[in-house]
Amino acid sequence: MDKQFLTIRWGTKYGPEYVNRLYAMVARHTTPPFRFYCLTDDPGHIRPEVTCLPLPELGCELPRNTYGIWGKSRLWHRELPGLRGPVLFLDLDVVVVGSMDAFFTYGDPNDVILARNPNTPFERLGQTSIFRYPVGKLAPLRERFLQDPQGIADRYRFEQRFVTRHAPGGVRFWPRGWVAHFKMHCIPPFPLNYWLAPRLPRQARVVIFPGPLNPPDAIAGRWHAAAPALPPLAHIRAGLRGEREAGLLRHLRHYNRPAAWVADHWHDGAGDASHVPDGDAAHKRS
Template sequence: MTSRRGVVNPGGRAKSGAMHKQFLAIRWGRKYGPEYLNRLYGMVARHTTPPFDFWCLTDDPVGTRPEVKCLPLPDLGCEPPKNTLGKWGKSRLWRPDLGGPTGPVLFLDLDVVVTGSMDGFFEVGSPDDVILARSPTNPFEKLGQTSIYRYPVGKLAPLREMFLADPQGIADRYRFEQRFVSRHAPGGISFWPKGWVAHYKRHCIPTFPMNYIRTPHLPKETRVVIFPGPLNPPDAIAGRYRDTVPERPPLDHIAAGFRGERREGLLSHLRHYTLPAPWVAEHWRE
């Protein structure tokens, strides 16, 4: 069940009993190799009480561990939107039939890091709910993040129809596919219990100037860490804010900013620094 504010009650359970645990990922192109998928499965397996199924829609199953049930990547159905920040290829998840899983599925981005029990993600709310992580970037907007969200297969089919009617227009208007889901999911959306999902950049990296002397931390109640934006797990492990920024000791990074060796304003350059996070490496493995 959900509260008036749309946040899932941690004690709420599926009305028809325990849900079958089904995880879903999607992988296309060459940005993320099979090692991302294999690590994701390994983390899920360590933190989920069996039985469970793990599905992946992909255009290249080569190198994927056998426990992952690979399905052919569905056609997008349109020309991909251009010059947009959103990952509109994820609209494939909204198809009425994915060729394998049915009922509620828990979708995970390939670059998340699982740090705690996943069982609860199948124990809150109703099987018919669409439950997202809350975006901390827009605190005054009821905006979810689709880095980890649960939905029944087929329920978001109306979104696919709307998107295919004007793909570029929808992408231009909403920018991010998660905003489109947040606005138009049939029956509305709700959010995971507070603390379950941590945004690495917002919740783990200390704020300036403490980011130069304190390592990123893992919040106590966190079960999944998501990596929207320029960071992903290898960057967090190496201690770089994005893969195009060289790894520097703190004083070198500060000095580079004052020398003008930066791609942004001085304050942003100083804020966009992080020390390595060893705990990410401990969790992000097969």
């Protein structure tokens, strides 16, 4: 069976360029054959290599006052048009930096495999920025969620916690090092974040961007889209003057220099090669 990639896009937060760049990164780092699908409410301006599928019904009102992206519960439908078997889901804002082949051979095809959440070292919590699952296997989660959407969101806060704890048969995690969390694994700790640019971990295949800091922000050297991209000393002075969104220590920790290597990967061009061989430690990076 072809490798199957899946992403989802609704609303206006992410433009079609996110889908197009994600496809291009996958194509540069995956051995054919593969297929790339996007569940979306607007297929306009998405490149023809991407198979756009109608956005599944949510089936309820979205929960309020929650950090979780509960709209991703659409992925839990028992059937998705044209899809069967294992699919590898990718958030729109991930950056692919190495071979994707092993994400399809690791574990059993019937496994639910998530990225490990490094924010909670004392909790066995997965991250759904990149996860593989057989279409339909998470249908029991959807049925349970629809019984009390707001109550489930209030109890679990993040949809990935709900998946981690209640996926039928339990969940597995990708091998350590395959998935890098940009804020936690790439940005040097304070105070080194002021003097050293974010680094790309050697074993990383995918870099995820949970929270407000997305690839364009990493490239510009800012914490989120509304934050100014300041030189180190200017950012420190702004914090000392009270020109900050939070306490001084948090302001100082929330700083990152521009990451040029993100721009090297996050684009919709063909690149130098159609894919990078699995296990190649010399996969593309600056």
